[in-house]
Amino acid sequence: MANGKRMLRFAAIMIALVGVLGFQMEAMGMLDTVEKATGTPDVIMIDTIAKLESLEQSAAVFEHDAHTKALKEQGMSCNSCHKKDAEGNMTLTFNRLEGEGQPELSASELKDIYHDGCISCHVESGDKGFKTGPMVGECRSCHQAKPEIVAERVEAGMDNTLHFIHWDSKIIPADAGEQTNCGACHTVYDETAKKEVYKKGEEDSWRYATVYSPEEMANLSTREVFHNQCVTCHQTLIEKKAERSGPVDCASCHEAKKVDAREAENAKTVKAMGELPRLPRKQPDAVLMMAKVEGPAPEKATGMAPVAFNHKLHESEVDTCNVCHVQGVNAPVDTSFKAMHDVTLDSSCVGCHAKEQKKPECAGCHAARPVSKANSEATCKSCHNAAQPAPGATKEVMQTEAVNLIASRPASQAMVAIEDIPETVTIGVISDKFEPSKMPHRKIVLSMAKGMKDSPLANTFHATPEAMCAGCHHNAPASVTPPKCASCHAKPFETDGKPGLKAAYHAQCMSCHTEMKLEKPAATNCVACHEKKAN
Template sequence: MANGKRMLRMTVIAIALVGVLGFQLEAMGMLDSVGDTAGRPDVIMIDTIAQLEELEQSAAVFMHDAHTKALKDQGMSCESCHKTDAKGTMALTFNRVEGENQPELSASELKDIYHNGCISCHVKTADKGFKTGPMVGECRSCHQAAPEVQADRFEAGMDNALHFTHWDSKIIPADAGEQTNCGSCHKKKGEEDGWRFAAANAGKSTQEIFHNQCVTCHQTLIEKKAERSGPVQCAGCHGEKEVAARKMEEGKSLKTMGALPRLPRKQPDAVLMMAKVEEGAAPEKATGMAPVAFNHKFHEGVVDTCTACHVDGVNAPLDTSYEAMHDLTSESSCIGCHAKAQEKPQCAGCHEQRPAAKATSDASCVTCHNAGVNAADTVKLMASASKEEKAAEAALLIAARPATQAMVAVEDIPEFVNIGAISKKFEPSKMPHRKIILSMVKGMEDSPLAATFHAAPEAVCAGCHHNSPASITPPKCASCHADPFVTDGKPGLKAAYHGQCMTCHTEMKLDKPAATNCVACHEKKAN
């Protein structure tokens, strides 16, 4: 009898467990195919109450895209959960609008908004015969101490291609009296990106500003049954696969167009830039160097977004302090961006092995700082010339820059170099010297950066002959690496040869010759 009761009790428990698990699996069934259930772009941890008091339960795990789809299946939309303010902008907050002229809510009131709103919706959904979410008493279904589903969001951004898609759209109407539709997003003419940074948005994060404006517009277009609309689901902007698919389509369009049109902002083609100076100081006192002719049009074409350089917005004064322009650790600085370009395979073979940066010299600085003949001309140019005159001067200097890499005459480059100073087990290596040099030059033939900064024809020689003066007849490696082992920080000759060649091949992503394939470079001696 006791065993019978125990079996009955275990059966009841098992049925209950199956029911609970079945319900939770049904709720998890709303995951659909948004992405990997272990990491999703739409996972939001709801811990709003934690700002007011210590949480009694763990933060609630909320899968936004799953709920968006569930609402759509029932003929419902974003307004089911999100209210709009007086201007018609959708609030990110659930079932409430926060901000000016809105009462502050207590922790208890916030808790009621979430619990009543979510659970009542789940009940109504179940009554309609749809899959639904947790009910009263099933706290752990939402409040998970160790969530199985984690947030995994790809960083979204308005790059140039996506920007073009918007201002080229016929669905977004043109501004009154204008040929562009910029006013649909950028409300104040002349301050087109001010809405991201304006004081009126104080207290709001950039995330809130973008979501409020973008999602509201996309949802409006969907309701109007427009031919095209932007995403309202998280994965549309933050899903890695979705973003990759968008960029692939943009790439196809770009290939058809040939080049992405410039944004219609009346931006200059060329400008003269100079480091900021203290108030009242003469311009040449900034760094002792002349201004820089900056090719603005070219740089627009090689960055994904204007904020690559204008980190505080294109309307904010660009920080032209010496530190901002020469910060090697920042890709927003000139030096930092150029250093990043040196990591490309066709550049890294040489630049990875260059000695640590030494103090800059006037000879290296003048490559960029060459506007104006002398200090007096510089003062006049920067203090009294008009914007148009400065732009014209910059354009002339840019046009005078070399278009191709300076090159030593081919016949002056040794076709082969025999390396046999330490050959014992192997024959001397017959290095195809000229072929290597010409291959390196070909790799940089479309690089204005290389054409400008490799001003001397012998500059390419310094990639290997890294510590000797630029020359077409550099000293042999043994003149510095004669010792067999590391001496004064210099490797021995064998290590110098192998380190130089193998590192270059690795950085340039060359599969052949393999570092372990000795006979690819020098044949083994018969004896």
């Protein structure tokens, strides 16, 4: 009897243990599913009904590119899922039309559209002998609370190279009476005519000049606008069997590897061309930029001279006009002090220049430079050195003045004479376990100068021959004979608000190599700079 009770207790314990282990295994399996969830750019979570009522099931996981591929194998196209509107344009909603003149569908009607459309297609594909999707009753195959595949997309964008490929294309029809084809994309909604029209010379990003009516825009997302314009145009070209068309799959625009490959290919195209042609927009080569202030005498209000801005140069240096024209190319650029000097904004002059300073060829010096607490008059005059325009001066006169001032800027960087640059510098003031370091000073200086060659930014701001010396010899007067580091930095690791001498030497050299992404010498290779003493 006692043995029987012990056996029952043992059995109960084992059952409980199995239950606990089973729960843990299931929980671990759930976690494993989340950890193994792969990301692809074509995953769309179908939750359309959620706008009308609470979902009974989780949103359906839909792999768009997988379906596109399956349809193509069966000789079918996008039109199998997407209808065309009255103008022949493919809509992006599934098996229905939406918008003006179309009936509002209930949650039940939408549910029927998706279930009938998807499942019937799966049945037909299976009958043809093709691999197919879930059938009736297999709800969890689509409605997954914890999807095994999730959406993972990079942002797609229209940079200058991709833009050029479009406006240089002979496949896209030209505008009426013109040699350009800008009107294919850059139309605006005309309130009077109640339709989209093209206005030459006023082209802008869709964000600021949209083809949609205000009522339509209220219900459209950025994603829908781009897909409506781009994907439907690409599909139209495919149907017309054009020599070339853009992608209609998700991966070509939103998968990191494919986007990187496309950008690399586009870079080769630009390199082969030498440079991209400028947009046919009649933009100026240069402009005089003046501070945005209130009052009749802006020069008295700001105390600053205008800036001659090289518009042509900057066009070739940015990926898109919207980097600077953040409110669209037809809107005035914000020239307030904050907008032009905010170091955190790519759209500001100072912010953009600070971003350039982070490039490896510049970062070696600029990363270690102390941040200026106040702009000096000399610093401001690097940009603010144009004469105030005469009262009543026309835009053309001011642009000519800007062009002339830009042409007078240095075409190369100011440099100290090579013979005045010490060939080597021996650092041995605190040598103990190692021999003094013989630094190839001249080689380093000339290598840095080579990295800045042909940089208009460096040519303009490194205005004096000794300017580059300040990268290492910071907080010292610009000179070819700067004071020694020990004049400011004390014994090896003693500090008084600044690093000790040993720390200063190592931080200066090693951080510079890190910022410039130099592999040799490695930070851990002491004997690469100073040999170990024999004793």
